[in-house]
Amino acid sequence: MSHNVVVGIDGSTASAAAAEWAAAEARRSGHGLRLVHVAGTEADALARELDGVGGVPEPVAAIRDRIAAALPGLEVTCEVLPGHPAPALTAAGRRAPLLVLGSRGLGGFAGLLVGSVGLRTAAHAECPVVLVRAGADGRGGSPGDVVVGVEGDRPCDAVLGFAFRYAADSGAALRAVESRRPSQGPYVTDAPLDDREITESLRTAAEVRLRDALARWRDKYPEVPTRVDVCTWNAGRTLVEASRSASLVVLGRRAPRHPLTVPRLGPVAHAVLHHAHSPVAIVPHS
Numbered sequence: 001m002s003h004n005v006v007v008g009i010d011g012s013t014a015s016a017a018a019a020e021w022a023a024a025e026a027r028r029s030g031h032g033l034r035l036v037h038v039a040g041t042e043a044d045a046l047a048r049e050l051d052g053v054g055g056v057p058e059p060v061a062a063i064r065d066r067i068a069a070a071l072p073g074l075e076v077t078c079e080v081l082p083g084h085p086a087p088a089l090t091a092a093g094r095r096a097p098l099l100v101l102g103s104r105g106l107g108g109f110a111g112l113l114v115g116s117v118g119l120r121t122a123a124h125a126e127c128p129v130v131l132v133r134a135g136a137d138g139r140g141g142s143p144g145d146v147v148v149g150v151e152g153d154r155p156c157d158a159v160l161g162f163a164f165r166y167a168a169d170s171g172a173a174l175r176a177v178e179s180r181r182p183s184q185g186p187y188v189t190d191a192p193l194d195d196r197e198i199t200e201s202l203r204t205a206a207e208v209r210l211r212d213a214l215a216r217w218r219d220k221y222p223e224v225p226t227r228v229d230v231c232t233w234n235a236g237r238t239l240v241e242a243s244r245s246a247s248l249v250v251l252g253r254r255a256p257r258h259p260l261t262v263p264r265l266g267p268v269a270h271a272v273l274h275h276a277h278s279p280v281a282i283v284p285h286s
Helices: 011-030 044-051 056-070 086-094 116-124 157-170 197-220 235-245 267-275
Strands: 005-008 031-040 074-080 100-102 128-133 145-149 174-179 226-231 246-254 280-285
Touching: 005 011, 005 086, 005 128, 011 031, 011 100, 011 157, 031 056, 056 074, 074 086, 086 100, 086 116, 100 145, 116 128, 116 246, 116 267, 145 157, 145 235, 157 174, 157 197, 157 246, 157 280, 174 197, 197 226, 226 235, 226 246, 235 246, 235 267, 246 267, 267 280
Parallel strands: 005 031, 005 100, 031 074, 100 128, 145 174, 145 246, 174 226, 246 280
Antiparallel strands: 128 280
8 A cells, every 4th residue: 555645747837836745745744755747648658758867757857856855854756657647646646645736827716726637636536635836835934724614514524634634733723614605504584684683693603513513623633723714705715715824725525426427526626726825635535
């Protein structure tokens, strides 16, 4: 069984940022680092090997060597794999604790960050996938909050467990965020929805439910400062805004119940992956 953090790299600035983030995470968590470059076809892989250093394309080898020099105690391996990028990366991360990929662009609602390879890999991978963009590795200075998207009436242990473990290991606080409109169940009232007292009462009740959903994990990780935030914006925008000061945003992806159903990301995950200002983790769960 592989215990290495896997990172897909192609020599780009975004993949270099992903490799640096993955290297820091591997060192912190006590794992090795496995750099994977997908060359496309076997013939293409052979051509790139002939042009590269030690069988690895030069831009990829430069990233490998930079990480090895910066973190001499970290076990670093690097390999070229044939095939299409998304399936090859998904297979490479099958037994890994974490699969890390680079994203592109500037972030915010003005531009999209994640291409088709990142989206397909995040939708199909069996392990948690983290997407990182250049300049947003969340590791400079004091760590930002770990932000986790939660449905208070349907909390997911896999997602909460990942978020709390990461927060505990990185010394960060955890912020659980839920998006809920005042008229959204399970609360029903005939009072006008613009009544501030009613709205605040419903928000307070939702926050209590959210704290209850986190209780077991707060007991398990008492060292993690935790707060809850119930917002009335839509979930995607709420989490994108929260990502501005986050070290990591954590979301869940439900695995298909039928083996023939194609795995997919929901609209909230799409919005956050495309527009987040911080790294984003997608955690698969049943």
